[in-house]
Amino acid sequence: MTNDQTADCDAIDELLSGLLDGELTQGTRQRVEVHVGGCARCTARLTELKAVHVGVRDLRIAELDRDVWRKMMNDATARTTSGIGWLLLIGGVLAVLGYAAYEWLLADTTPLVKWGVAAIYSGLGALLLGVLRQRWIARKTDRYKDVEI
Amino acid sequence: MRLAVEQAAPDGYALAAHLLGNPDDAADALQDAVLRVFGSDSYRPSEGAFRPWFLAIVRNRCLDLLRQRRRHPRLELDETELASDDANPEAAFERDEEASLVAAELAALPAAQREILILREYLDLSYAEIARVLSIPPGTVMSRLHRARSALAARFRERGIR
Numbered sequence: 001m002t003n004d005q006t007a008d009c010d011a012i013d014e015l016l017s018g019l020l021d022g023e024l025t026q027g028t029r030q031r032v033e034v035h036v037g038g039c040a041r042c043t044a045r046l047t048e049l050k051a052v053h054v055g056v057r058d059l060r061i062a063e064l065d066r067d068v069w070r071k072m073m074n075d076a077t078a079r080t081t082s083g084i085g086w087l088l089l090i091g092g093v094l095a096v097l098g099y100a101a102y103e104w105l106l107a108d109t110t111p112l113v114k115w116g117v118a119a120i121y122s123g124l125g126a127l128l129l130g131v132l133r134q135r136w137i138a139r140k141t142d143r144y145k146d147v148e149i
Numbered sequence: 150m151r152l153a154v155e156q157a158a159p160d161g162y163a164l165a166a167h168l169l170g171n172p173d174d175a176a177d178a179l180q181d182a183v184l185r186v187f188g189s190d191s192y193r194p195s196e197g198a199f200r201p202w203f204l205a206i207v208r209n210r211c212l213d214l215l216r217q218r219r220r221h222p223r224l225e226l227d228e229t230e231l232a233s234d235d236a237n238p239e240a241a242f243e244r245d246e247e248a249s250l251v252a253a254e255l256a257a258l259p260a261a262q263r264e265i266l267i268l269r270e271y272l273d274l275s276y277a278e279i280a281r282v283l284s285i286p287p288g289t290v291m292s293r294l295h296r297a298r299s300a301l302a303a304r305f306r307e308r309g310i311r
Contacts, residue, residue: 017295021269023276048302055251055310056270056301064162064176072180073151076187083188 008035009042016046020053153199154186160200160272161207167267168211168260178214182207201278208264208282215260247310254304262297269294 015032018024024032036042107114161182165175185206186192196202255263268274268282279294280287304310 014292014295017298018291021276021291021294023291048305049298051305051310052266052298052301053270055247055305056255056266057273059248059252059255059271061163061166061271064159064179068176069155069158072176072183073155075180076183079184080187 009039009045012036012039012042013045016042016049020046020049150186150192153192154183154203157200157203158183161204163271164204164264164267165207165211167255167271168208168264169214170256174214178207178210181210185210197281198278201274201281204268204272204274205282205284250308250310251305254301254308254310257304258297258300261293262300265290265294266297266301 012032012035019032036046162175162179165178169175192202268279276290277287279290
């Protein structure tokens, strides 16, 4: 084999993958096919690459269990529904609270009653937030939450 | 969307199984990807076909898991899953044995080479789709794929496979 032929083979080598995958332009494909047709080395190389292609293509990988997949999709749907549900709930509560606060500010009552009512509701809100925070932390740090009995 | 996810899921699972090395981790990665699809990462048709977009999410999730677990990925194909239902048990045995050898050699490649081979040879993605999944310029797919094929071909030669 001459140096020119070797240089041609080196230039063609990477294109053999493109030829195998049908990803070359028509002109390049014809050039590569002409070279391979007259070159034993590149023909052998193409055969080698085809063996890799067929070997990996014919692998059989464990299939995803149908029950696992069904559970996966149900989880996804449940989480999406749950997310939308929480969004609507929080939005609704905020809207009602906002309107109540607006009405409360405009209400014609004595300041003592007004601020007394505000303190009661603020206290209840703070207590609720405190409980929710504790529950959230407990949920995040519970090492046994995934244990099924 | 649900139908598109169901159609792309087996490919996502196959990719994850090869990248992560075992079926349980692959199922975890796929589940995370599915949750993302229905949650934060909503698909827009302007981003191209759904399948490569979904595979890119699965791949990213696999890479996250690999980083988190900091362990070398290995392919653990269950031998029973390779069992064939062929009518000729002897031929089936030979074919399964060869498939096991191919799987072992593939698993020995670096993850970057393994994933591009799975995307092209096993999942039959085009170069443009592979570029999308791997987030690389389309022009570099052929050279990267060729290096991976050459590496696996060299291992085949050494082991006398095919």
